[in-house]
Amino acid sequence: MIKQFFKTVFLVDLLQGMALTFRYNWTKKIITLQYPDKEKWVPYERFRGLHYQAVDEEGELKCVACELCARICPAGVITIEGYEDEKGNRRPSVYTMDLHRCAYCGLCVEACPEDAINHGAGYEFAGFKREDAVMTLDKLLKNKANEKDPEKMGTVVSARFVRDKDGIKVIEDGKKRYRWW
Amino acid sequence: MIEFVLGNALIMILIKSFIAVGIVFSLPLPFTWIERKIAGHIQVRPGPMRVGFHGVLQPFADGLKLFLKEDIIPDGADKFLFRVAPYLTLIPYIAIFVAIPVAGNAYLSDMNVGVLYVLAIGGLSIYGIILGGWASNSKYALLGGLRAAAQMISYEVAMGFAVIGVIMMAQSLNMREIVEAQGGGILSWNIMPHKQLIGFYIFLVAGFAESNRIPFDIPEGEGELGGGFHTEYSGMRFSLFAMAEYAAMFSICAIGTVLYLGGWHAPHPALDVIPGFIWFIIKVVCFVYIFMWVRFSWPRYRYDQLMALGWKFLIPLGVANVLVTGLFIMLW
């Protein structure tokens, strides 16, 4: 009681707080990422990022246009039109995802019998036009670049900020990689 | 020509005033950067990093951005008062620097009522804040203005009492003589416990309140007032308010240095080889660091706590300090 009174009068708790912040001020430790300029976060294995369409060893689409993904999608993101190619396989001629509506629930990936549609690790797909977020089959194939790499999952990689005519990008330069936690 | 310029008092005063105003106007540039860096490091993050080396050019980028913003005046606002309020806030703080002696011979005016002048002019800036809050015709701004008025008036009293102790020690209202009375090493500065430590404590707390900074920044109260008296301001006028806040902090620090930290005197007479104004700047910078350090360490006071602290604790303590100082001066 008396101790508490003197603690209040001499502002002990306030000064303790200031000692702590003083220590933080003069140590170099930093717990944030310098995201676009120097570093970039690679998400974990379970991350549900930008979708991509997988291809098999011969470079053929895996998708058989069964439309299971379109059926299960709670947000009606996926539009599919199928056709039969020369070899007699069913393939999609149109496979469009309007990602504005996507909830990244992962049901389409779960449902796919061919492991054709997948979640990648990509999360940088902000765009200047609405069409930028509407993924056509071509774009979904290109998105394979964001495929998850089990080696890198959950790490911070050093990166570089690039601004050119195609817009802005954060490119890994592979110099350094470390675990955040 | 040189003799004419040096000999002509009016020209010399003009030159000095230009230098002083230039310094006060350019101070917010480095200080916003330092403040954001300190904020960052206290919160274990790097602070501004993108513009220039470790973000040193950030204040220029911010200034440019504010400069290019549209200057919005709300529909129901009192246009004239809304326009002049930022200037009314900023100008008194610039005027304060007239009376502050930076070194033994570097001052604009050697007023023999310097302390009174500083307190009086510093009190004027409250008009800008009240008028800004009133003229915006917005309830948040008005509440912010009212809070600022109540807070600054209460703490002005406490600050006045704190300063009386110093005036009694120096037997003078002249800022230069107050500094000279503290000559001869760190032991004769007014901050020492056998001089005016209590007074310094009251001055410091009242100074936080006068410059509207955390822990007493309830006039801005972004949580509940959305910015307080400058809610409706944008662009250049907003940045004038921000500059006024820095000028206020800086002038409080300069006054505190003069009154309590021995002005331009070195901590030990042997260190007098370093010129006085450098000591002055070092002391002011340390003082400013305390302001920033406190800002990012402590939460904000509640309104009634603030009033209770001012009226029930600081003012009685100030009166007691004056009485005890008088007693000791009589007995010595």
Ligand code: SF4
């Ligand atoms: S992640 Fe969910 S919402 Fe998005 S496309 Fe797949 S099923 Fe639809």
Ligand code: SF4
């Ligand atoms: S992505 Fe998978 S589920 Fe969707 S149509 Fe193709 S094969 Fe079927």
